[in-house]
Amino acid sequence: MSNNQKxxxxxxxxxxxxxxxxxxxxxxxxxxxxxxKLAETKPEPKGAGEKA
Structure with missing residues (x-):
């Protein structure tokens, strides 16, 4: 018996x-x-969050 059923x-x-x-x-x-508000937020440029 699953947790959902219990x-x-x-x-x-x-x-x-x-x-x-x-x-x-x-x-x-x-x-x-x-x-x-979230949809209007501009994403970071590609590669900005990557480590070199």
Whole structure:
């Protein structure tokens, strides 16, 4: 029997519970605003993070 069957919770339910414990924002507008901010961030030039 897997852990999922023992607890009776789906993986999605466990994820939601963990997000609540971490006090994640559940507001969709806030999520979209944060996503837009990330999407606007310019990536580092290729090779900038590599060691020579």
């Amino acid at each position: 607890s009776g919770k789906s993986q999605a339910d466990k994820f939601k519970a963990a997000a609540r414990r971490a006090e994640c924002d559940t507001d969709e507008a806030a999520f979209e605003a944060k996503l837009k």
